[in-house]
Amino acid sequence: MDVYAQNGVTPLPVIKTARLELRPMALSDVDAIVPQLNNLDVTRWLSVVPYPYTKEDAIWFIEENLAGRAASWSIFKDDTLIGNVGGGDAHGYWLGQDHWGQGYATEAATAACAHHFATTDDVEITSNYFLGNVGSANVLGKLGFLPTVIGTSHCAATGADVQSQGMVLTRTRWESLHNA
Numbered sequence: 001m002d003v004y005a006q007n008g009v010t011p012l013p014v015i016k017t018a019r020l021e022l023r024p025m026a027l028s029d030v031d032a033i034v035p036q037l038n039n040l041d042v043t044r045w046l047s048v049v050p051y052p053y054t055k056e057d058a059i060w061f062i063e064e065n066l067a068g069r070a071a072s073w074s075i076f077k078d079d080t081l082i083g084n085v086g087g088g089d090a091h092g093y094w095l096g097q098d099h100w101g102q103g104y105a106t107e108a109a110t111a112a113c114a115h116h117f118a119t120t121d122d123v124e125i126t127s128n129y130f131l132g133n134v135g136s137a138n139v140l141g142k143l144g145f146l147p148t149v150i151g152t153s154h155c156a157a158t159g160a161d162v163q164s165q166g167m168v169l170t171r172t173r174w175e176s177l178h179n180a
Helices: 027-037 055-066 104-119 134-143 171-178
Strands: 021-024 072-077 080-086 093-095 124-130 146-155 160-170
Touching (some): 021 104, 072 104, 093 104, 104 134, 134 160
16 A cells, blocks of 8 residues: 555655756655765755764655655666755755766756646745855855855764854745746
């Protein structure tokens, strides 16, 4: 039986972009996720992802999705899992380090934002990035996110509090930039 249905949860749809496929998370993703997130160069830019990253961590996060307490897609390129993108009103994403700098984060995040605004009445999506994470700053800027406040976020991977830039993307701004 479908685990989402068993839990009474409607899964996110599969979304195909020009180069990627966003799929609802599944327990079969565990073995592909763990080695990519068990990399401090990746996790030092993420707030809630621990380091070292274990199979149990991946199972917990996927089960949060299966139970409907999180809404994330696994990002696939040619049937290879390369990262994850959130589908809710608080936007987040990561890519395995081998997949940085190729436009995949922008492509996946654009699809996630488009889906969110097309299927909800929410008027905005929030996000943030750790100062110094130029890649994430660029992705959010390309999507149309605008800076709000600089604050402090905790990085589970390093155990440190770091400065983070709050960002917001309003429905009006999204529609003006992406429906023109």
